[in-house]
Amino acid sequence: MIDHVYISVTDVDTASALYLTALGPLGWKEVGYYRASSGPDNVPDLFGIGDAAYLSTGVGSSIWLRQRNAGETGLYLGIRCDSNDAVDAAYAAAIRAGGIDEGRPAERTYFAPGYYAANVADTDGNRLEFAHKAQLQPRR
Incomplete structure (x- = not known):
């Protein structure tokens, strides 16, 4: 089962608005932010969106938007x-x-x-x- 996907985007705010709006009718909602400062250096800031199962039990699917780095x-x-x-x-x-x-x-x-x-x-x-x-x- 797909657990999660990171999507690198040029603008997290714009992308999060699109994903939340598009996936809202399917029961997906904002999970919140994961701040890089709480983990190792190679894990970036992330904005999460999860399906109903993920939101209720954590056993579902999620999408995490991250700021794209140059050339990535x-x-x-x-x-x-x-x-x-x-x-x-x-x-x-x-x-x-x-x-x-x-x-x-x-x-x-x-x-x-x-x-x-x-x-x-x-x-x-x-x-x-x-x-x-x-x-x-x-x-x-």
């Missing part, structure tokens, strides 16, 4: 994994297939408790994050 292209796609082992396996497979390490599997508690993830890039600059959110897993 590419996509950032977060893939939800069922376990930390699945994160490890997807990361290892991506690296074996020629992916470029952008963050080995580890806890990312600056996002949330129980957030475990790994990051890879392809040779075109597109990025994948494999993420397991232990605290948000549905009860069975």
